[in-house]
Amino acid sequence: MNPNLVSTDWLAERLGDPEIVPVDGSWYLPDAGRDGAAEFRERHIPGATFFDINAVADVxxxxxxxxxxxxxxxxxxxxxxxxxxxxxxxxxxxGLFAAARVWWTFRVMGAAKVYVLDGGFPKWLAEGRPVEAGASRRQPQRFEARFDQTAVKSADEVAEAIAAKSAQVLDARSAARFRGEAPEPRPGLASGHIPGSLNLPVQEVIGADGRLRGEDELRASFRAAGVDLGQPVVTTCGSGVTAAILALALEGVGARAAGLYDGSWSEWGAGGRPVATGPAKIS
Incomplete structure (x- = not known):
């Protein structure tokens, strides 16, 4: 199992431990019609707190x-x-969407013990696990961040990595968006991809049950996308959320992302950078 995943059994056995903090990071694309904060207030894992990726951000x-x-x-x-x-x-x-972004964010900020719940809240509910409603009742604590700048890549660093062939850039968006055949969900963005980047749609690393696929399946998916797991990989996507799922998947095969492009296509596709269309050129 991926060392960054914990099971619902593991968490259920530790509910009530003050050192274990379930963190609901639910966030959805606008067209999903869902509100993560409202759903948290309706029901959540006992003892959980809600992490809003749009609020705990550079506003x-x-x-x-x-x-x-x-x-x-x-x-x-x-x-x-x-x-x-x-x-x-x-x-x-x-199941597995924004939780990976929360995992990655805490890692970047120096948290030593941070995991993703395998199967997420859907699996927890399907197993009849306990839930509670209302706002979080956790008491304030002291957190001292230790920022890992090397884990966060800028547009210039991505461009330099591709030009120097020092890292592979792997895009988690759908194949249609990557090829420029489907419009972006955010207005004002070009259609296409970063020239020289590879494409592994996030749906290829998540099973029908909403869980990260096993090691053999992940290796096959990376191989099909043209990724050399022995070389550095920088992940990207639409806005830095599903790129974190690829980072999680890399660790599921014993590799580790060389960085995540935080601005992703929301920055690159807004203008001023070259854009390619069509399938990735796999060497």
């Missing part, structure tokens, strides 16, 4: 849910009842 940026400063992050998650020594278990209402 001064025009780009969606960009990483906040370490100082802003520390203050925000401390207020949520998460301390530096807490064991964070991220989950979401889709």
């Amino acid at each position: 001064s940026s025009d780009l969606p849910h960009m990483l906040p400063s370490p100082e802003v992050f520390s203050e925000a998650v401390g207020a949520l009842g998460i301390g530096s020594g807490s064991t964070v278990v991220a989950y979401d209402g889709a």
